[in-house]
Amino acid sequence: MLSSRKWIWFGVVISVLLGSAALKPEAASACSCAIVSNVQEAKQSSDAVFDGTVIGKKTASKLFASSSADPVTWTFQVNEVWKGKVAPVLSVTSAESGDSCGYEFREGQRYVVYARKTGETLDVSLCSRTALYSAAGQDLADLGVGSVPPQQPAAAADSQSGFLLWWLLLLAAAAVLAAMIYYKRRSKKQTF
CATH class of the missing domain: 1.20.5 (Single alpha-helices involved in coiled-coils or other helix-helix interfaces)
Incomplete structure (x- = not known):
């Protein structure tokens, strides 16, 4: 039979274990990128380069725990194309969080996107030169005039x-x- 002192220690240990399970660990950044130094190299290593506005987001529904690496599909209304066969409306995938090198787009925002083909999808990562249109002035100048996506x-x-x-x-x-x-x-x- 356990003494009252042992019951107290047993209760403390159980409380600590349950309390630590309820705490969310701090996010650790696992993404490490080798930055592409110039626009032409980024364009050359990409399968599609375009300017578009995010019009939709679709996340995979999961029954259990989700991960920062889970794919998210982002849909764009494309304005201008510099490389690739890009439709007027296009979807790309990215990891859900920047912690897993995913690019965290925002709906309604306009971006210059550098995407690479992986299987049947175009993927965008935090390591690409993808940036908000308003912050991509040098990229836009170096890319020059693009083409309008086919209607x-x-x-x-x-x-x-x-x-x-x-x-x-x-x-x-x-x-x-x-x-x-x-x-x-x-x-x-x-x-x-």
């Missing part, structure tokens, strides 16, 4: 408007046919 093909836009036009014509024809049937039945009833 939706006219054929696709025309086919969508053509599809809508056919539906509207079909509805109008159905309305005219229904009106003709109604008036024909009404005129037959009046003759009797």
Whole structure:
């Protein structure tokens, strides 16, 4: 049987263990980058370089603990392109936190983005030259004039408007046919 003094020590040990489990450890920065010295080297080592505004963020839902390395997908409205096959709306991935070299974009902000292709996705890291548009003056000057991202093909836009036009014509024809049937039945009833 435990004495009262041992019960007190046992309670203190349990309290310390439970208390330390409840405390969140301080974040340690695990990201270490070899900084690319100039814009041309950064452009050359990237698969896509563009200027865009963040319009969306999608995080992977996890059932249990999350990590600062979990991927986040950022969607951009692209304004200008200097390298790569970039669509008007483009998504890139990055680690959730700068602690894992992830670039922490902010929705509604405009950036100059340097991305590298990894499998099927474009990835951005804290180690790239990616920066807020307002702070990327030297990069913008060195990159020069880019190109506008390709817009939706006219054929696709025309086919969508053509599809809508056919539906509207079909509805109008159905309305005219229904009106003709109604008036024909009404005129037959009046003759009797």
